[in-house]
Structure formats: C-alpha cells, structure tokens
Amino acid sequence: MTSRSRRPLSLTLRVLFFVATAFGVSLAVISQLLLSSIEHHFIEQDAGEINVMVNSIKKALHQSPTDTLKNQEALSQAISGHHGVYYQVERNGVVHYSSSDIDFRPPTTDFPVVKNITASTMQTWRNKDRGYRGIVTLITIDKNQYRITSAIDRDFHQGFLKKFTQSVALILFGAGILTLFAAWLGVHQGLKPLRGLSDQVDFIQTDKLDSRLDMHSVPVELKPLVQSFNHMLTRIEEGFIRLSYFSADIAHELRTPLTNIVTQTQVGLSKERRAEDYQELLYSNLEDMERLSKMVSDMLWLAKSENGLITPTFGPINLQQEVQSLFDFFEALAEDTHITLAISGDASNISGDRELLRRALTNLLSNAIRHTPAGKTIHVTLVDTDNDMVSISVTNEGSTILTEHLECIFDRFYRVDPSRQRHGDGTGLGLAIVRTIVEAHKGVIHAQSNSHSTTFTIHLPVDGLSH
Amino acid sequence: MRLLIVEDEQKTGDYLKQGLSEAGFLVSLARTGLDGHHLAMTEEFDLLILDVMLPDVDGWRILQSIRESGQKTPVLFLSARDNVDDRVKGLELGADDYLVKPFAFVEVLARVRTLLRRGQAPAIVDQLQIGDLILDIPRRRVTRQGKKVNLSHKEFCLLELLVRRQGEVLTRSLIASQVWDMNFDSDTNVIDVAIRRLRKKVDEGFDVKLIHTIRGMGYTLDLEHNDD
Numbered sequence: 038m039t040s041r042s043r044r045p046l047s048l049t050l051r052v053l054f055f056v057a058t059a060f061g062v063s064l065a066v067i068s069q070l071l072l073s074s075i076e077h078h079f080i081e082q083d084a085g086e087i088n089v090m091v092n093s094i095k096k097a098l099h100q101s102p103t104d105t106l107k108n109q110e111a112l113s114q115a116i117s118g119h120h121g122v123y124y125q126v127e128r129n130g131v132v133h134y135s136s137s138d139i140d141f142r143p144p145t146t147d148f149p150v151v152k153n154i155t156a157s158t159m160q161t162w163r164n165k166d167r168g169y170r171g172i173v174t175l176i177t178i179d180k181n182q183y184r185i186t187s188a189i190d191r192d193f194h195q196g197f198l199k200k201f202t203q204s205v206a207l208i209l210f211g212a213g214i215l216t217l218f219a220a221w222l223g224v225h226q227g228l229k230p231l232r233g234l235s236d237q238v239d240f241i242q243t244d245k246l247d248s249r250l251d252m253h254s255v256p257v258e259l260k261p262l263v264q265s266f267n268h269m270l271t272r273i274e275e276g277f278i279r280l281s282y283f284s285a286d287i288a289h290e291l292r293t294p295l296t297n298i299v300t301q302t303q304v305g306l307s308k309e310r311r312a313e314d315y316q317e318l319l320y321s322n323l324e325d326m327e328r329l330s331k332m333v334s335d336m337l338w339l340a341k342s343e344n345g346l347i348t349p350t351f352g353p354i355n356l357q358q359e360v361q362s363l364f365d366f367f368e369a370l371a372e373d374t375h376i377t378l379a380i381s382g383d384a385s386n387i388s389g390d391r392e393l394l395r396r397a398l399t400n401l402l403s404n405a406i407r408h409t410p411a412g413k414t415i416h417v418t419l420v421d422t423d424n425d426m427v428s429i430s431v432t433n434e435g436s437t438i439l440t441e442h443l444e445c446i447f448d449r450f451y452r453v454d455p456s457r458q459r460h461g462d463g464t465g466l467g468l469a470i471v472r473t474i475v476e477a478h479k480g481v482i483h484a485q486s487n488s489h490s491t492t493f494t495i496h497l498p499v500d501g502l503s504h
Numbered sequence: 505m506r507l508l509i510v511e512d513e514q515k516t517g518d519y520l521k522q523g524l525s526e527a528g529f530l531v532s533l534a535r536t537g538l539d540g541h542h543l544a545m546t547e548e549f550d551l552l553i554l555d556v557m558l559p560d561v562d563g564w565r566i567l568q569s570i571r572e573s574g575q576k577t578p579v580l581f582l583s584a585r586d587n588v589d590d591r592v593k594g595l596e597l598g599a600d601d602y603l604v605k606p607f608a609f610v611e612v613l614a615r616v617r618t619l620l621r622r623g624q625a626p627a628i629v630d631q632l633q634i635g636d637l638i639l640d641i642p643r644r645r646v647t648r649q650g651k652k653v654n655l656s657h658k659e660f661c662l663l664e665l666l667v668r669r670q671g672e673v674l675t676r677s678l679i680a681s682q683v684w685d686m687n688f689d690s691d692t693n694v695i696d697v698a699i700r701r702l703r704k705k706v707d708e709g710f711d712v713k714l715i716h717t718i719r720g721m722g723y724t725l726d727l728e729h730n731d732d
Binding site: 320323324327330331334362365366367368369370372373392395396399400403406467 | 606656658680684685686687688689690691692693694697698700701719720721
C-alpha cells in the first residue's frame with residue numbers, strides 16, 4: 038500500500054482540479070469586473086443627480102441673497118421631488134440650511150471643495166449609521182460664502198449590490214458543479230480508447246505475440262504510444278522466436294554428443310571387452326564431453342555477456358600488429374591447407390579489449406580458413422573510414438553464402454544447410470561470439486557474399502565507446 | 505612430495521587423489537573443512553589443494569588460519585566460483601593459484617608441478633638437452649644427433665616449451681596461451697597442425713620419438729612414452 042501513496046494523482050482528478058481552478062479564477066475575475074462596473078454606473082448616476090441638485094441649490098441661493106428666511110425657504114423647495122437626497126448649506130461657517138436635520142459637518146469638514154462634479158470627485162462617508170456619497174462645493178454671493186454639502190444615500194445601492202453579489206455567487210456555484218461534472222464526464226469518455234487499448238493488451242498472450250494494437254481506432258494523441266507498444270511487441274516476438282529456436286538448437290546440439298556418449302557406453306558395457314576397447318570407449322567419450330564442455334562454456338560466455346557481466350577492458354590496440362600475430366598463430370594451419378594469408382591497408386590505433394578482439398578475429402579467420410579451398414587467399418583489409426571508425430574486413434575466396442543465410446549467420450547454432458551436420462571443429466557459436474564482442478565495442482559487423490568470395494566486415498569506433 | 509586435497513565432492517576428491525597419486529605424489533584427502541584444517545596444521549605438506557565451498561570451515565578460512573600460523577605451504581584453490589572478485593580474494597588471502605571448476609586434470613597436474621617448482625631457484629641455462637636433442641637457447645638453434653633442425657620462430661618457442669616442461673602433459677589451451685598468447689579456447693586445430701609439423705622436423709627419421717600425443721588431453725615431450 039505504500040507504493041499507492043506515492044502514485045501520481047489520477048488523470049481524472051488532475052483534469053478536474055485544473056478545470057476547477059481555471060473556471061473558478063475566470064469566474065471570480067468576471068464577477069468582480071461585473072460588480073465593479075455596476076458600482077461605477079451607480080456612482081456616475083449619483084454624480085449626475087448631485088450635479089442637478091447643486092445647480093438647483095445655487096439657483097435658490099441666487100433668488101434672494103439678502104433675505105435669510107426667504108433664502109432658507111427657497112432652499113427647502115429647491116430639491117422637491119428627489120428621494121434619498123440630502124444637503125446642508127453653511128453661510129460664512131454657520132449652518133444656514135440643512136435638509137431633514139442632518140449635520141454632516143464632522144465627517145465632511147476636511148473634504149476638499151469640488152468644482153467639477155464627476156464620479157471620480159465623489160466622496161463617501163458614514164453619518165449616524167447611514168452611508169452617503171456626495172461632494173462639497175463653494176459659492177460666493179454678495180460677499181457671503183456658501184459651503185454646500187450635497188449627498189445621496191448609498192445604502193439603497195449597496196443593498197442592491199449585496200443581493201446581486203449573492204445571486205452571482207449562487208449562480209457561479211451551480212455553474213461550477215455543472216462544469217466539474219461535465220469535465221469528469223469528458224475525461225471519462227476521453228479515456229475510453231485507453232480502456233479499449235487495455236482490453237486489447239490483456240488479450241495478448243505468449244502464443245499471440247503476432248497480434249498488434251489497432252492503430253486506426255485510437256485518437257491521434259495515443260498513436261505514438263500504440264506505435265511504440267507495437268514496436269516493442271515486434272522486438273519481443275523476434276526475441277521470443279529466436280529464443281525458441283535457440284532452445285531447440287541447444288537441445289539438438291547437446292543431444293547429439295550426449296546420445297553418442299550414452300550409446301557408446303551402453304554398447305561398450307553390454308559384454309566383456311578387451312582393455313583397449315574400454316580405453317577406446319573412454320577416449321571417444323572424452324572427445325564428446327570436451328565438445329560438450331566447450332559448447333557449454335561458450336554458451337555461458339554469451340549468456341554472461343548478454344547480461345552485461347563481461348565488460349571490455351579498453352586499451353590501445355595496433356590492429357596491424359594484432360592481425361600479424363594472428364597470422365603467426367594460423368601460419369601452420371594455413372600452410373598445411375595451402376591457403377595464403379594477406380594483410381593490406383592500414384588503420385589507426387583503436388581503443389578496445391585486446392583479448393576480446395583477438396578472440397573475435399580468431400573466430401573470423403578460422404571460419405574463413407575452414408571455408409577456403411586450397412590454393413586460395415584470405416585477405417584482411419584495414420581501413421580508416423569516416424566518423425572516427427575503422428573497418429576490418431576478412432575476405433575469403435570460396436563458395437557463396439545465400440543472402441537469406443547472411444542475415445542469420447551470426448545467430449547461435451545457425452546452420453547454412455540445415456540438413457548438414459556441423460564440421461567437426463567449432464560449436465556453432467563462433468560467429469555469435471564475434472558479434473557479441475563487436476557490439477560490446479559499440480561496433481557493427483556484417484557479412485556479404487558473391488559468386489566467388491565472402492567478406493565479413495567489422496566497423497569499430499576508434500575511441501572505443503563514444504559511438 | 506606430499507599433497508593435501510581438501511574436497512567435499514566425493515568424485516572430484518577421488519579422481520584428484522587417484523590422478524595425483526599416479527603422477528607420483530603422496531596424497532592425503534580430507535573430505536571436510538575441519539579435517540582438512542586439522543591435517544594442514546598438524547602435518548607437513550608440500551602443497552595444499554583447497555576447495556572453496558566446504559560444508560563446515562570453508563577454504564578461505566583454512567587458508568587464513570594456516571597463513572596466520574606462519575606456514576608458507578603453497579596453496580592451490582579449486583572453485584566453481586569464477587568471478588574476478590573471488591579470484592582476487594583468494595589470491596589476496598595468500599593463495600598461490602586459483603583454478604576454476606570444471607578443470608581438466610592435466611591442468612591441475614601442470615599447475616601443481618609449477619607451484620612445487622616455484623621456490624626452487626630457476627636454473628638459468630643456455631642449453632636444454634633431452635636425449636640427442638639439443639636446444640641452444642641464445643642462438644635459437646636446434647640439433648638432433650648433431651644435425652641441424654630448421655625451425656621457424658614459433659616452432660622453436662613450441663619446442664622450448666615442451667622441452668622445459670618435459671614429461672608434463674600440456675593441453676592445447678596451455679600451449680596456445682604460452683606460445684601464441686591466445687588466452688581463450690579457439691575452435692581451430694591450429695595447435696595440432698603446429699605439433700604435427702614440429703614432430704615431422706624433430707622426430708621424422710629418428711628411432712626415438714620425443715613428441716607424444718596424449719589423446720583427449722594434449723601433448724608431451726619425453727624420451728620414453730607409450731604413444732597412443
């Protein structure tokens with residue numbers, strides 16, 4: 038269960054979380070914009086009304102500037118018919134008139150005096166638990182200075198805004214739930230092809246490795262996944278087929294000497310024999326057992342190298358010298374079979390495992406000697422190729438290897454002619470070992486054959502590991 | 505020469521004892537680590553052959569214990585464990601050689617002889633002689649019954665190896681590694697061909713044959729031998 042806690046969040050949750058965040062943020066911004074534009078509209082409306090109010094008050098003040106009583110009466114009439122509007126007029130610092138007995142002075146005393154009444158010059162304040170929005174303006178008539186404070190009750194608009202905000206929040210909440218549900222549905226439906234793929238993958242067993250996932254029934258986003266998966270299946274299938282052939286080959290290769298040993302021993306023991314016969318039997322068994330032993334150690338070597346247990350020890354190698362010393366080794370055999378060994382070309386020194394490369398080249402040369410008719414020549418050619426690579430070619434004159442065999446010639450126990458028994462020497466693993474060694478050096482090997490010669494070419498990086 | 509083999513695997517122990525006894529050694533065989541340890545501590549041996557994996561006291565500990573007690577007897581390890589770390593561990597603990605199972609008996613014999621020879625001062629000789637065959641090492645010349653035998657460089661090296669290890673059975677892989685520096689089993693019969701050619705030059709036309717094939721094992725050079 039511990040692994041579960043480390044598992045990344047489910048796809049559905051991720052999408053829902055993302056949608057919820059994006060939706061929440063955008064709705065919050067939109068509703069905030071909406072609310073503030075409504076509020077701004079109210080403020081502009083208020084500014085317009087106050088403008089009208091101030092003009093009426095100024096008009097009233099002009100009607101009878103000297104008669105205080107008449108003046109106050111005119112002020113009380115000035116804004117008849119307007120609701121929720123309040124004003125206070127001070128003359129030379131003394132309250133001259135005040136609508137509905139409100140004294141605005143403590144909060145508004147320090148307010149700046151405004152000439153142009155706009156939304157931006159409006160002030161808000163509270164007075165006796167009511168909220169107001171208004172302005173202070175000055176007018177001088179006949180040496181009397183009038184300070185006019187005009188205000189509109191804000192609470193009405195605020196109440197509206199509050200209710201409006203609540204409705205918006207409710208709508209947003211509902212819309213949010215709906216959106217999340219829609220997103221969940223979308224993700225669930227969107228992942229349907231994945232569930233389909235999963236069913237298809239479930240169906241693949243080791244005996245159905247030739248099946249492939251249907252590339253056309255998946256959305257375009259899943260195509261790379263399906264493609265990679267199908268490629269993986271191809272590789273597994275190839276490996277699996279090779280492995281089954283390999284097991285069959287091993288069984289065959291081991292069975293032959295084992296059968297020899299068992300049969301010979303049984304026949305040998307079936308009746309009393311001369312000492313020399315027993316000796317002969319033991320020698321014969323020994324030969325078969327040595328062949329088995331060699332085969333097992335070669336297979337073990339291949340298995341180890343495939344599991345990365347054999348790592349090359351890199352050092353500088355002079356290929357010319359190496360080939361020459363291999364020629365020394367094969368000299369007697371070559372002379373005996375009337376084959377000439379020739380080296381041509383020159384290649385840079387490379388970095389590699391001397392022992393392993395010697396083994397690889399020995400296998401190639403012994404293979405070549407085995408397949409070269411007497412009187413012919415084996416050419417080893419060393420060439421520096423592009424991209425810091427060297428190539429080592431071993432060419433022997435002799436019979437052709439058909440193209441279909443060339444592809445498999447590096448496989449373990451591969452026989453060019455399935456009906457023919459292997460030559461006495463060699464375990465059938467020589468070329469597989471060569472390829473493994475070349476690959477351990479990050480190189481490649483290939484074989485080509487025409488009507489009169491066969492060439493194996495190894496390409497190796499000069500500096501060992503960089504390619 | 506007294507040898508002690510500590511080996512718990514019955515067949516391996518028996519055939520090692522038989523083979524080494526027949527090669528002229530006086531062989532004691534211990535089947536457990538405890539017995540082996542006791543024998544090694546109480547009796548004098550010229551060489552110990554120790555298996556690593558033993559039921560009670562393992563080979564490492566026997567070696568450690570006898571080295572701590574100051575004994576310098578050469579030790580040859582036999583083990584099924586073939587990774588480098590184990591070999592290094594064995595050699596660091598003071599083993600003189602390490603042989604990985606499965607091994608060829610002739611190789612055990614060769615290594616035993618080498619280990620026993622070690623310690624004796626190597627004779628620096630200019631001339632090796634066996635019967636009427638004389639090798640002039642510095643001049644790389646070979647004569648038999650006074651007649652010059654023409655050998656190539658590698659043929660001389662091969663003959664020198666056989667003469668120096670007179671009477672020992674040399675496996676093909678040992679010959680390949682000593683003469684051509686090929687330290688792996690190759691698929692070829694190069695060694696057989698080389699020996700055949702050498703034999704032609706050294707033995708053909710002489711009554712006494714020096715180079716002998718030990719079928720299934722390798723080659724040996726000796727004055728007297730029942731050839732197969």
